[in-house]
Amino acid sequence: xxxxxxxxxxxxxxxxxxxxxAISTLAAAGAFLLFLQFGWADGLDAMDIxxxxxxxxxxxxxxxxxxxxxxxxxxxxxxPQIDRSAPIRGRTVILVPVYNEDPVxxxxxxxxxxxxxxxxxxxxxxxxxxxSDTRDEGIAARERLWFLRLLRETAGEGRIFYRRRTVNKGRxxxxxxxxxxxxxxxxxxxxxxxxDSLMEGETIVEMIRRIEAEPRLGLLQTxxxxxxxxxxxxxxxxxxxxxxxxVFARGLAMMQGDTGPFWGHNAIVRxxxxxxxxxxxxxxxxxxxxxxxxxxxxxxxxxxxxxGWVVRLDDDLGxxxxxxxxxxxxxxxxxxxxxxxxxxxARLVGAPGLRGWNRFVFVQGILSxxxxxxxxGFLVASIAAPYFAPAPDYFPVPYWPFPVFPSDETWxxxxxxxxxxxxxxxxxxxxxxxxxxxxxxxxxxxxxxxxESTLAELLFSSITAPxxxxxxxxxxxxxxxxxxxxxPTNNRGDGSLTFAEAWAACYxxxxxGLLGLGTTWTFAPGLVPWLLPVALPMIxxxxxxxxxxxxxxxxxxxxxxxxxxxxxxLLQEAxxxxxxxxxxxxxxPLPFAAGARHx
Amino acid sequence: xxxxxxxxxxxxxxxxxxxxxxPDAPLAMPKQALExxxxxxxxxxxxxxxxxxxxxxxxxxx
Numbered sequence: 001x002x003x004x005x006x007x008x009x010x011x012x013x014x015x016x017x018x019x020x021x022a023i024s025t026l027a028a029a030g031a032f033l034l035f036l037q038f039g040w041a042d043g044l045d046a047m048d049i050x051x052x053x054x055x056x057x058x059x060x061x062x063x064x065x066x067x068x069x070x071x072x073x074x075x076x077x078x079x080p081q082i083d084r085s086a087p088i089r090g091r092t093v094i095l096v097p098v099y100n101e102d103p104v105x106x107x108x109x110x111x112x113x114x115x116x117x118x119x120x121x122x123x124x125x126x127x128x129x130x131x132s133d134t135r136d137e138g139i140a141a142r143e144r145l146w147f148l149r150l151l152r153e154t155a156g157e158g159r160i161f162y163r164r165r166t167v168n169k170g171r172x173x174x175x176x177x178x179x180x181x182x183x184x185x186x187x188x189x190x191x192x193x194x195x196d197s198l199m200e201g202e203t204i205v206e207m208i209r210r211i212e213a214e215p216r217l218g219l220l221q222t223x224x225x226x227x228x229x230x231x232x233x234x235x236x237x238x239x240x241x242x243x244x245x246x247v248f249a250r251g252l253a254m255m256q257g258d259t260g261p262f263w264g265h266n267a268i269v270r271x272x273x274x275x276x277x278x279x280x281x282x283x284x285x286x287x288x289x290x291x292x293x294x295x296x297x298x299x300x301x302x303x304x305x306x307x308g309w310v311v312r313l314d315d316d317l318g319x320x321x322x323x324x325x326x327x328x329x330x331x332x333x334x335x336x337x338x339x340x341x342x343x344x345x346a347r348l349v350g351a352p353g354l355r356g357w358n359r360f361v362f363v364q365g366i367l368s369x370x371x372x373x374x375x376x377g378f379l380v381a382s383i384a385a386p387y388f389a390p391a392p393d394y395f396p397v398p399y400w401p402f403p404v405f406p407s408d409e410t411w412x413x414x415x416x417x418x419x420x421x422x423x424x425x426x427x428x429x430x431x432x433x434x435x436x437x438x439x440x441x442x443x444x445x446x447x448x449x450x451x452e453s454t455l456a457e458l459l460f461s462s463i464t465a466p467x468x469x470x471x472x473x474x475x476x477x478x479x480x481x482x483x484x485x486x487x488p489t490n491n492r493g494d495g496s497l498t499f500a501e502a503w504a505a506c507y508x509x510x511x512x513g514l515l516g517l518g519t520t521w522t523f524a525p526g527l528v529p530w531l532l533p534v535a536l537p538m539i540x541x542x543x544x545x546x547x548x549x550x551x552x553x554x555x556x557x558x559x560x561x562x563x564x565x566x567x568x569x570l571l572q573e574a575x576x577x578x579x580x581x582x583x584x585x586x587x588x589p590l591p592f593a594a595g596a597r598h599x
Numbered sequence: 600x601x602x603x604x605x606x607x608x609x610x611x612x613x614x615x616x617x618x619x620x621x622p623d624a625p626l627a628m629p630k631q632a633l634e635x636x637x638x639x640x641x642x643x644x645x646x647x648x649x650x651x652x653x654x655x656x657x658x659x660x661x
Binding site for chain 2: 143144177182283284
């Protein structure tokens with residue numbers, strides 16, 4: 001095993017970590033002191049300290065995110081210098097785990113990637129393996145049928161494999177582990193995908209070259225771009241993932257160095273390193289904190305780093321795509337699973353031998369789900385605060401005949417609110433300005449369109465943030481009360497929701513919004529204007545969730561792939577269109593029927 | 600290629616599994632230690648504490 005010289009890595013990443021920590025600590029301390037002074041104006045009480053503590057934690061978290069953007073803007077993506085003329089010697093398998101997915105769509109992606117790979121002219125030994133964990137017998141039967149069609153159309157026998165597990169032990173991580181235990185020795189590298197992943201052949205070949213050129217590299221992660229969003233919610237997320245995420249991810253890459261992330265898909269691993277290091281045990285005790293490790297990817301990255309392998313994010317690599325949830329309810333369902341997985345990492349923070357950054361990543365993941373509770377706590381404490389405030393003492397000096405009024409510190413609260421909004425808005429505005437200066441905005445429809453999309457996305461995320469806060473809070477409460485979220489299938493179809501469906505998903509948020517606003521109106525009417533930006537979206541959540549799930553008809557949130565689809569996207573569309581015609585013609589049950597075989 | 604299969608083959612329900620069979624090349628994937636051994640840690644800490652508390656023999660010359 002090749003060990004990474006840790007001191008060299010630490011020296012490279014330390015300045016970025018110090019800058020991010022300094023920015024976050026200074027912002028949090030400033031917000032804490034400002035709010036404490038505001039609370040102190042009418043006499044300090046316990047609730048002032050509680051609220052200041054919530055502000056401290058929330059501001060630190062916001063500033064930490066802003067620091068990622070700031071660091072990301074300081075550098076540009078760079079491809080490593082490697083010899084691209086050398087023949088590829090290693091054998092690669094592209095793993096496509098599926099779980100109750102639509103086989104027509106999923107396998108059309110495989111056909112497209114296979115065509116894209118062949119178009120590169122590579123002579124590298126590259127196989128595909130479809131690893132089915134599908135439980136639904138009807139879908140499994142269609143998988144077998146469409147696999148045969150995939151083989152026929154790609155002439156893929158001996159290159160494209162299909163196996164279905166009868167027992168879903170360990171979910172996706174267990175699915176991949178079973179493959180490695182059965183066939184891992186046949187390959188040097190494994191490109192791990194999700195069912196909705198799509199990658200350009202050139203990108204796949206480049207990833208193989210990079211992992212082959214760097215013997216210390218255990219895992220290479222790409223930054224997948226969300227594609228094919230149609231709904232308003234999906235398009236806003238797609239724009240954000242395409243426009244903002246690369247900058248934030250670059251900042252992250254600067255801080256993590258060789259202990260990079262693994263996001264579970266669109267990443268290539270060195271099979272022997274993965275096999276030696278990443279066998280995941282079942283945690284003691286029942287779910288949600290015990291049992292199988294749900295968010296296995298972060299743990300696998302930590303285990304590779306523990307064993308001395310480099311785990312790297314190469315944000316310069318394009319041609320890596322995925323699809324995302326089209327509506328807020330599907331997003332919340334996925335987030336429920338991630339929430340459980342991240343909170344489960346609390347069990348692993350103290351795992352023996354892990355690198356410090358990996359432990360911090362676990363803490364960071366936990367905080368990302370706990371942070372909304374800080375804001376909620378701040379709101380609740382603010383509503384309760386008047387009952388803890390000491391009675392005003394207008395004659396604090398004995399025998400002094402004139403009253404002394406407490407100083408008005410409202411401007412400090414306003415200043416603090418402006419500062420917090422600044423932390424929320426500024427990073428995205430900085431990314432927009434940077435894109436305009438460097439010309440990246442052209443791919444997103446030009447400077448004006450980028451500005452419009454950025455402002456619309458800020459408005460959109462401000463309106464949806466209280467709803468997401470409620471969903472996250474519910475997820476955290478469910479996990480902490482021991483409820484296992486299971487393993488729901490991802491809904492990747494058209495995500496339009498009727499009002500009844502949106503109401504069924506959100507009525508409890510409406511109830512809490514009305515309760516919160518009513519309580520504030522009764523007990524602390526002065527706070528009502530401050531609460532409205534949070535309470536109104538909650539009360540209107542069924543309308544917001546329903547409306548944002550509908551197809552978008554504006555040119556806002558335009559991305560480069562909308563305007564200029566990647567070649568592999570076009571290939572998949574062509575394959576899928578042909579296959580869907582077959583479904584429409586009811587030819588699906590007999591893809592290999594005599595006479596139809598060479599149609 | 601598939602062309603060497605007769606059309607009757609395609610009626611066989613296990614054809615997909617047969618044609619898609621993965622290479623037989625096992626690779627061990629040992630389970631990793633992830634949970635902190637708190638019992639072991641407590642034992643190590645108490646041993647260390649006991650060693651610190653144990654009276655030491657006076658150094659020669661004192």
